[in-house]
Amino acid sequence: GENVEQHPSTLSVQEGDSAVIKCTYSDSASNYFPWYKQELGKRPQLIIDIRSNVGEKKDQRIAVTLNKTAKHFSLHITETQPEDSAVYFCAASINSGYSTLTFGKGTMLLVSP
């Protein structure tokens, strides 16, 4: 089955810096890649997603890039703010008519003021 590796496990940045989280996947059939943000004790919230027919997608300060050949995708957060502090999860899905997600183990992002 699919395996998703996520790095780093923890990331500390200063407010205003950029943060990059990287994920690799094993199954070349995966074609949908969402990113979720989870604050302590709360639900995972979808922040951005990308399909395999697109190489990059942006939404304000957040962007995701996908390299299908290398089987990796990355989350980029610019101008980080303290409220960006949370655990971020990447996921991959083989869309065979449904979208069960295989998650990475998460990255704890800490943005210091």
Added chain:
Amino acid sequence: NAGVMQNPRHLVRRRGQEARLRCSPMKGHSHVYWYRQLPEEGLKFMVYLQKENIIDESGMPKERFSAEFPKEGPSILRIQQVVRGDSAAYFCASSPGQGYQPQHFGDGTRLSIL
């Protein structure tokens, strides 16, 4: 517009008891997914259901765990004869249908086994 509703938020059981976790999908969503999250780990897929059908239960332990999504009412994840290793957060997600439809998560049920 209510999101995915899960209850209870916290559940404490003694070893050997049964745990029942409930999930009501978002309005208009007919697909439900259950995930388990162990401390400091990612979410692991357990089961995918549509109304009255289990579509994929490849992530479910073979024994003691079962799930249903009846025609009326919420989806239920049932754990019989709970053991300490069942302690985890159990999240439910729903989506409107097949294909590239984002999954929206509930607040989860935190199950503690004494």
